[in-house]
Amino acid sequence: MDKKTEYMDNKLEYKDKKTEYIIKTLSRTKRKDYENFVINAIWNRISCEDLKPVTQQYVYNNRENQHYFIDLYFPQLNIGIEVDEAHHSKTKEYDLDRQEAIWHSINKIIVNPNDSYIEYRVQVYDKTFEEIQEQINNTVQSIKEKLNNKNLNLWIIDKGEYVRSIKELTINDDIIFPSMANTCNLIFNCKYKETSGGRRRSYFTPNTFYSDERFKNHKVWFPKLAIENDGLLHAVSHGWNNRLNNDGSIVEFNENQVEVVSHDYIEIVSSNEPLRIVFAQSNDPLGRFGYQFVGIYKKTMRIAIQYDGKYAKAEHYERISKDCPIIR
DSSP: OOHHHHHHHHHHHTOSHHHHHHHHHHTTTTTSHHHHHHHHHHHHHHOOTTOOOEEEEEEEETTTTEEEEEEEEETTTTEEEEEEOGGGGGOHHHHHHHHHHHHHHHHTTOOSGGGOOEEEEEEOTTOOHHHHHHHHHHHHHHHHHHHHTOOOOOOOSOHHHHHHHOSEEETTSOOOBSSHHHHHHHHHOOOOOOOSSSOOOSEEOOGGGGGOGGGTTEEEEOOBBOEEETTEEEOSBTTBOBEEOTTSOEEEOBTTSOOBOOTTOEEEOOOOOOEEEEEEEEEOTTOOEEEEEEEEEEEEEEEEEEETTEEEEEEEEEEEESEEEOOO
């Protein structure tokens, strides 16, 4: 077989993107025999085609400025699997610290306490085949029990194909857009070009809104969310220390424009300011970077937030919709 024929065969082999993803994902550990055996056994015995597996899931711990990799991770369930091979017999204390660091990092992006990170470990050193099989089966049974009590978020393989198949985007859609232009082009049928340099506005009216009555009083907003370090939130760009709260509300605050107020300051806002369709930008502990739809918002009040040992004025936005229509 010549190289051209072999290349074409490989191209034809992966016509289905889900098949391609599964094959490539489950073969990433092929140089680690025990890990590869355990991971493939768990995935196949779960037997759930809607459950997305991720091998070597990256996790960043900003408290220690360290990163880790989870052997097998199921993002829809927030469950991780670690395969303990021989070298783990000498790193038990490190493994406990590592497990705690991963738990802390991942749970920062979890809103529902019932979805807190769970880790299962399968020890393969000093174990017989039967003992390894028992651990695998117990892990699979625990995952199946979790599956029975949870409605899985849709596993989206192709963003563009998925968006073309729906009429509205929801906050439950697990889609991260790489840029503002890509977001507007896919969701609002704009024809923006990607810019390689310069600074794009983060709050604006897409050109397709002017001819669509549904968006008569709307703008899009792409706020950069603050990052946590040592328990404190810090601005990531131009002083913007924006926060997405657990109740879905957003606080907009700029460290370069601090206005000191009393701790109980509240000012109700009633204005005709356009509603904001928000795609928040963040770089979360799982290494996902980009913009994700978090809802449609209305500015409702100005409040006091703690900053640098005092109270500062900040804008407060309430989420009024979890859905956004798509423009064709």
